[in-house]
Amino acid sequence: MSSFSSTFNRHCQTLSHFPRLRDRALYVYGRILRRFSWPMPGRHSAFPVHFGEERHPFYLRLGSTDWLVLEEIFQNDEYAFIQGSISSATRIVDLGANVGFSLRYWNTLFPQAKIIAMEPDPENCHLCEQNIRAAGMQGQVALLQAGVGDSRRQIQLVDSGEGEWAYKTEANETKRGKTVQVIPLAEVLQEHARGQKIDLLKCDIEGAEKELFADCRAWIGQVEAIVIELHPPYTLTEFMTALKKGGSNFEIVKQVERKSCAVIFLKKSQTLP
Numbered sequence: 001m002s003s004f005s006s007t008f009n010r011h012c013q014t015l016s017h018f019p020r021l022r023d024r025a026l027y028v029y030g031r032i033l034r035r036f037s038w039p040m041p042g043r044h045s046a047f048p049v050h051f052g053e054e055r056h057p058f059y060l061r062l063g064s065t066d067w068l069v070l071e072e073i074f075q076n077d078e079y080a081f082i083q084g085s086i087s088s089a090t091r092i093v094d095l096g097a098n099v100g101f102s103l104r105y106w107n108t109l110f111p112q113a114k115i116i117a118m119e120p121d122p123e124n125c126h127l128c129e130q131n132i133r134a135a136g137m138q139g140q141v142a143l144l145q146a147g148v149g150d151s152r153r154q155i156q157l158v159d160s161g162e163g164e165w166a167y168k169t170e171a172n173e174t175k176r177g178k179t180v181q182v183i184p185l186a187e188v189l190q191e192h193a194r195g196q197k198i199d200l201l202k203c204d205i206e207g208a209e210k211e212l213f214a215d216c217r218a219w220i221g222q223v224e225a226i227v228i229e230l231h232p233p234y235t236l237t238e239f240m241t242a243l244k245k246g247g248s249n250f251e252i253v254k255q256v257e258r259k260s261c262a263v264i265f266l267k268k269s270q271t272l273p
Helices: 003-015 021-035 066-075 080-085 101-109 122-134 185-192 209-214 236-245
Strands: 046-049 058-061 091-095 114-118 141-144 147-149 153-159 167-171 178-184 200-203 225-230 248-256 262-271
Touching: 003 021, 003 066, 021 046, 021 066, 046 122, 058 066, 058 122, 066 101, 080 248, 080 262, 091 101, 091 185, 101 114, 101 122, 101 200, 114 185, 122 141, 147 153, 147 209, 178 185, 209 225, 209 236, 225 236, 236 248, 236 262
Parallel strands: 091 114, 091 200, 114 141, 147 178, 200 225
Antiparallel strands: 046 058, 153 167, 153 178, 225 262, 248 262
16 A cells, blocks of 8 residues: 555544534645645634534644644543553553643543643643643643653753654753753652552653653552653663662553654562662
């Protein structure tokens, strides 16, 4: 099958998940905006759309990568393996919440779970708030507009060129991007989940995972399962070594290689002495 036919079929499959003609039209127009950089009305404007069998609408920006993230999570079932591996969850931490689609997905799997979410980009965070409100999840989600790292400081959030889902962080001295706050995960858990078990830690923080897990001893004992996207040059071997150094032993349950960055799902096996 040619590349054009494959792409055309994929778009047709995605279109079939939008139950309303208006939403299909917005999807097509958004794809046009993504393909062409011409000045066109509505670029980056947010609209509510319905997708699949989800009862509540999702807010997405025209011409953005929001549509690709929605497709990955709710059409391609990027995290489907979680459902069969975790029977119940009462507390979830989502690092790199983007515009909130992963939060909505956790809510479909574990409706009673409380979620701590962190997203450093202010525009993504604003849309994340809209998606939380659209699903009536305000009482279940603590959303922090901040990055996560090993120390409290300010950094620069720089556009990586891959769209709204892939901002990179740089030292504050560069002054090239948006200034955002970084908060250590130990502080976040101390405030929002002191002494409580974290049933699932989701981590998609565009390369900052190396810093986060370099010294995780203060909080890793609370975590029962991890789903993480590892961004090169950080390797799986380095990640597993960091977990053991932190005092916990995790086993790999699932490893997905269909993306440019591997998605790894791990569950705690036993605590090391």
